[in-house]
Amino acid sequence: MTKSVNTRELILGILLEVTEHEAYSHLIIRNVLDKYQYLDKQERAFITRVSEGTIENMILIDYIINQFSKVSINKMKPVIRSILRMSVYQLKFMDSVPDSAVCNEAVKLATRKGFHNLKGFVNGVLRNISRNLEQVTFPDEKKTPSKYLSIMYSMPEWIVEKWLEEYEYHIVKRILEGFLNKNSTTIRCNTSKITTEELKAMLNQEGIQVNSSNCLDYALEISDYNRINVMEAFKKGFFQVQDISSMLVAEVADIKENSYVIDVCAAPGGKSLHAADKLKETGYVEARDLTENKITLIEENINRIGFTNIEARQQDALILDEKSLEKADVVLADLPCSGLGVIAKKTDIKYKMTPKKQSALVKLQRDILHVVGQYVKPGGVLIYSTCTINREENLENVSWFIQNHEFELESISNYLKDKLQCDTAESGYVQLLPEINETDGFFIAKLRKADRQ
Incomplete structure (x- = not known):
């Protein structure tokens, strides 16, 4: 019993x-x-x-x-x-x-x-x-806007004030609303193993509600399920749980067959596995991360999906790996960040982050970019991404990197469907915002290394 x-x-x-x-x-x-x-x-x-x-x-x-x-x-x-x-x-x-x-x-x-x-x-x-309960008095929205938004949307006031400096008031309000709106779970079909339509039919047979995404052909939104890890399609490695914003990393990288890809901060492995899927059993993906626990997490996903052109390796992204110098066609650098773009999924992040911690993260990001940019071969691609919406961790880091390294931004317009197109895509980067883009808050920049030929 x-x-x-x-x-x-x-x-x-x-x-x-x-x-x-x-x-x-x-x-x-x-x-x-x-x-x-x-x-x-x-x-x-x-x-x-x-x-x-x-x-x-x-x-x-x-x-x-x-x-x-x-x-x-x-x-x-x-x-x-x-x-x-x-x-x-x-x-x-x-x-x-x-x-x-x-x-x-x-x-x-x-x-x-x-x-x-x-x-x-x-x-x-x-x-x-x-x-x-109905008689509770709240801060006045017009007199104290930051206090009002902080209380009504349960966001620490220092974060609200920071975003109000970077975005218009109505944008900040929509972002905060977006964090409180629960979206369905987004999954990525491993198209080298099964077609999106076949996966959709398989999930429907298990009584799971499935909708196609407007952003990527191989992305699906699922709801009305109990546990993902008991789904037959999950156990067979036919899909990976992954947000649209995260899928765009490998999408804008435009990974060609037979490429060598290094993902420098890979856990739990979604982007690395997406890269391996795009290689269609060719090339090689090295999924790196700092700790043994993170490597175990990546390996669990690799074993479940069954790809043979990907391997997990323990490596500190801050320590230069001499053997990898100018070897990679593509380097994926989805770096440690404040995480303030994924508050809808990780609700307590907003309470753990502080201005001091965020400043330390900006330095860490720059230190890692300086190291891992050296792994990109001449003419190769570095994708820099974060799951935050703060300018210092995103565009300011990209500007710093370009000024100090042999890279330049490259347009990503061709990889974004109309729904995700924005003024900056032609310039080589996109800042996705919760609610407004119907994705996580996410930043992606595509950087091409100078070809010395």
Whole structure:
């Protein structure tokens, strides 16, 4: 007999790991769902939604709690703080759960966790919020726009202020809205193994909703599924989970058969495998990354998909590999970044990043580019990409690189469908924005090394 599990207790555990122990939300949620994979689809969906939703809306939730609690959210015990947060999320965003049930379950959970003496506090705060949720006063959008956007979209104010310096107000607002809109999962068909139409039919047979993408012929959007790793098409290596923006890296690289490709920061291997797929069993892809764990992750994907023209190798991108000097036709440099373009998928990134960390990342990116640019043969291509929308990590890095190395930008217009075309594509780069481009926030630049002949 399967042991019964309290889903709210699991959610509490997830929140504590993320907020108190710096765990990454997408990883800890996945680990919990893997451990309790016998739970039915509805329970799994509840765990995912409340965990992700609470983390995603935490600034807004804390703002609400502070209006009704005599004890500031930051001065509460971590367990009580997390119980209140997950409960307020349900009160504000989930009509399917009665307010009384939310309050009762919160009190029970506080008691179960050894806080019997605080159950009255939990009950009082939540019942007060449930009765007066519509009366909460928020910052004025016109008088304090950055504060308004920060609270309403749960984005740290320093990030909002930074984006308001780089983008118009209505653009920033749409980006923030985009982070909160849950999109379907995007997958890339391995076209050297199966056609897109065959994959679509195979997924449909398993009862999975499949739609074609308007951006790339081999991209599909899937929904109404339970777990990806049990799908027959996934186990057979017919597809890879990958966002459109990430697929564009190998697309704009225009990889020719028999090419030698180095992916310098490859884990979990999506771009490397895409490159191998485009080579159609020719050439060679070297998927490199820093740690043994990351190499294992890449190898798992290589083994599942079954390509033989790709190999994973442990290599620090900051250390020059003399054997690779001017050997690669294409170098893919999707470098460590602030990750602020993929907040929709990794909701807690926004809380972990700081201005100091971001400045350090800009230096790291430049240091890596200086090293890995040397692997590109004369006339070859370097693709620089990040999953962020900050100018210093993107266009400013490209400008610096061109000024200090024998590379120039090359047009990528021919590789972008109308939906993704923009003013800068002809100049050799694109800044994709959430909601506006219906992709992750992502930057891609195509750089061609001078041919000395």
